[in-house]
Amino acid sequence: MNDKSNPSPAIEVHALNRRFGDVLAVDHVDFAVNRGEFFGFLGPNGAGKTTTVRMLTGVINPDGGTARLLGYRAGSLEAKQITGVVPETSNAYLDLSGWRNLMLMAELYGVSGREAHQRGSALLQELGLLERKDSLARGYSKGMKQRLILCMALISDPELLFLDEPTSGLDVQSARLIRELLQKLSAAGKTIFLTTHDMDEANQLCDRVAIINNGKIAAIDAPEKLRLLTSSMHSVEVSFSDAVSPDALEGIDGVTEVTKLGDKYRLYTASPGELVVSLVDYCSSHGLKIVSMSTLTPSLEDAYVALVSGGER
Amino acid sequence: MPDIVKAWRQVRRSWAIGMKDIRIYYSKGPVVIFGILFPAFLFLAFFIGRNLALEFMMPGLLAMVVFFTATAISPAVTPWETQARTLERLMCCPVSFSAIILGDIIGSFIFSVAISLVLTVIIVAVGLAAVIQLPILIMAVVLAVFCFSSLGLIMAAVPTSSPSTSMMLSSMVKFPLIFISGIFIPLGELPVWAQAVSYISPLTYFTDIARNCIQNTNHLPVYVDFLALLGFSILFLVLAMKLHHRTMPKRI
Numbered sequence: 182m183n184d185k186s187n188p189s190p191a192i193e194v195h196a197l198n199r200r201f202g203d204v205l206a207v208d209h210v211d212f213a214v215n216r217g218e219f220f221g222f223l224g225p226n227g228a229g230k231t232t233t234v235r236m237l238t239g240v241i242n243p244d245g246g247t248a249r250l251l252g253y254r255a256g257s258l259e260a261k262q263i264t265g266v267v268p269e270t271s272n273a274y275l276d277l278s279g280w281r282n283l284m285l286m287a288e289l290y291g292v293s294g295r296e297a298h299q300r301g302s303a304l305l306q307e308l309g310l311l312e313r314k315d316s317l318a319r320g321y322s323k324g325m326k327q328r329l330i331l332c333m334a335l336i337s338d339p340e341l342l343f344l345d346e347p348t349s350g351l352d353v354q355s356a357r358l359i360r361e362l363l364q365k366l367s368a369a370g371k372t373i374f375l376t377t378h379d380m381d382e383a384n385q386l387c388d389r390v391a392i393i394n395n396g397k398i399a400a401i402d403a404p405e406k407l408r409l410l411t412s413s414m415h416s417v418e419v420s421f422s423d424a425v426s427p428d429a430l431e432g433i434d435g436v437t438e439v440t441k442l443g444d445k446y447r448l449y450t451a452s453p454g455e456l457v458v459s460l461v462d463y464c465s466s467h468g469l470k471i472v473s474m475s476t477l478t479p480s481l482e483d484a485y486v487a488l489v490s491g492g493e494r
Numbered sequence: 495m496p497d498i499v500k501a502w503r504q505v506r507r508s509w510a511i512g513m514k515d516i517r518i519y520y521s522k523g524p525v526v527i528f529g530i531l532f533p534a535f536l537f538l539a540f541f542i543g544r545n546l547a548l549e550f551m552m553p554g555l556l557a558m559v560v561f562f563t564a565t566a567i568s569p570a571v572t573p574w575e576t577q578a579r580t581l582e583r584l585m586c587c588p589v590s591f592s593a594i595i596l597g598d599i600i601g602s603f604i605f606s607v608a609i610s611l612v613l614t615v616i617i618v619a620v621g622l623a624a625v626i627q628l629p630i631l632i633m634a635v636v637l638a639v640f641c642f643s644s645l646g647l648i649m650a651a652v653p654t655s656s657p658s659t660s661m662m663l664s665s666m667v668k669f670p671l672i673f674i675s676g677i678f679i680p681l682g683e684l685p686v687w688a689q690a691v692s693y694i695s696p697l698t699y700f701t702d703i704a705r706n707c708i709q710n711t712n713h714l715p716v717y718v719d720f721l722a723l724l725g726f727s728i729l730f731l732v733l734a735m736k737l738h739h740r741t742m743p744k745r746i
Contacts, residue, residue: 272583285510288507333583
C-alpha cells in the first residue's frame with residue numbers, strides 16, 4: 182500500500198533482472214528515484230534501458246527482483262494508474278484524430294469527460310497541436326506525433342512520467358517544446374524518468390542520472406558530480422606557432438594522452454593548472470609561441486564514454 | 495476499493511477499446527471481403543442452380559454471415575496493433591491484458607451482431623423465409639457472435655506482427671469448420687462419423703438452432719445447442735485471455 186504519511190521514493194528498484202535467451206539484458210539492478218526528481222537513464226544501445234523501462238511500466242515481467250512505483254508494485258493496475266508513459270517505439274492511432282487519441286487515453290485512465298476536455302485542450306494548446314486536433318494522426322509530422330504521444334501520456338495528470346527517448350530524431354522545434362514542457366512538469370513537482378542518448382539533454386534537464394552498461398548500473402549521480410568522477414578527462418587545448426611532435430607533448434609532465442584536432446592539440450591531464458605552467462616552460466625552452474590555449478573540463482559525454490568503456494569512475 | 499468497482503472500471507475500459515476497434519478496424523478491406531462478400535459468394539457458389547428451398551438456404555447463409563463477420567477482424571486486431579506500434583502504449587495503460595482482449599471481443603461482437611441482425615431483418619422483411627421463433631434466433635445470434643468473436647481472439651494469439659499471417663492461419667481453422675457444421679448438408683444426412691466430427695464445431699450448434707427457427711427442423715434439442723454454444727463461449731473466452739497473457743509481452 183502507498184503510505185502517504187511516510188512517503189516512499191517514487192521509484193524503488195531492487196535486484197531487478199531480466200534475461201532474453203542467453204542474454205542477461207538487465208542484471209540485478211538497484212536504484213531509487215526520489216519524489217519530484219528528474220532522473221536520467223543513459224546507456225548505449227542494448228545496454229538494458231528500454232528493458233528496464235518496460236519492466237517498470239508493466240509491459241514485460243521481470244525474471245526476478247522487485248520494483249515499486251510510489252509504493253505500488255510495478256506493473257500493477259494501481260501503479261499504471263499513476264504513471265504516464267511515452268514508450269520508445271510507440272505510435273498514436275493513425276486512423277484516429279489527435280483529439281480522439283487523447284479522449285481514448287482519457288477513457289482508458291478513467292478521466293472524467295469534462296476534465297479530459299479541459300486538460301486535453303490545454304495540452305494540445307501547450308504543444309502547438311490545438312489547430313490540428315481534428316486531423317487524423319496519419320497526417321501529422323513525426324514531431325507532431327511525438328508531441329501528441331506526450332499529450333496522451335499527460336492526459337491523466339500522472340504523478341510519475343516515464344519517457345523513453347522522447348526527443349530522438351525530432352526537429353529542433355518539437356524537441357524544444359517537449360523539453361520546455363518537461364521542465365515545467367518537473368518544476369510542478371512531477372517525478373520524471375527520462376531515457377535518452379542526448380547528453381546535453383540529460384545535462385540540462387536531470388537532477389541525477391544513472392548510466393547503465395551491459396545490464397548493470399555503472400554509476401548514479403548528479404551530472405556535475407559524474408563529470409568530476411572522470412578527473413583524468415580534464416584537458417588543455419593548445420595551438421603553437423610552429424609544428425610540434427605529439428610524442429614530444431606526451432613527454433610533458435602530467436600529460437596522459439594527446440589528441441590532434443586540426444591545427445590544435447588536446448592534452449588530457451588530471452591537473453590542468455600544472456600542465457599550463459609546464460606548457461609555458463616547454464615553449465620557452467623550445468622557442469615556440471602559443472597561439473591559443475584553453476582549459477576544458479570533462480563533459481557528461483566524456484564521463485559517459487569513460488564509464489561505458491570501462492574507464493575510470 | 496471493492497473488487498466489483500475495479501471489475502466495472504475494467505469493463506468500461508474494455509468498452510472504450512471495443513469502440514476504438516470499431517472506429518479503426520471495422521472499415522478496413524478485410525472486413526468487407528472476409529465478413530460480407532466472401533460468405534455471400536460462398537453461399538451463391540453452393541446454392542445457385544441446386545433448386546433448394548429458401549427455407550433450407552437461409553439458415554446456412556445466416557450461419558456463414560454470423561461466423562465470418564465475427565471472425566473477420568478479431569484474429570488480426572492484435573497483430574495490427576503490434577505492426578502499428580500501438581500495442582505497447584495500450585499495455586502501459588491501467589487496463590489488464592484480459593480487459594484488452596475483452597475489448598477486442600466487444601468490438602467484434604457489436605459489429606457482427608449488427609450485420610447479422612440486419613440480415614435477419616432482411617430475411618423476415620423481404621419474406622425470403624418465415625422465421626418461426628424470432629426471439630430464440632436473436633438470442634442464438636447474440637450468443638454465437640460472442641462465441642465466434644472469442645474464437646477469433648484465440649486465433650489472434652499467435653505472436654506475429656503480420657495481420658496477413660494471422661488471417662491465413664485463421665482461414666485454416668475457419669474453412670474446415672464451415673464444411674463440417676451442417677451448413678451445406680444437414681447433419682441428419684451426414685454419416686455417423688461425420689456427425690461425430692461436426693460436434694467439435696461450435697458453428698454446428700448455431701446452424702442447428704437457425705434451422706430450428708426457420709425450417710422447424712433440428713438435429714439436437716435447442717437447449718442442448720444453447721448449452722453447447724455457452725460452453726464453447728466460456729472455453730474460448732478463458733483460453734483467449736490465457737493465451738494472450740502469455741504471448742502479448744512477446745509481441746513487444
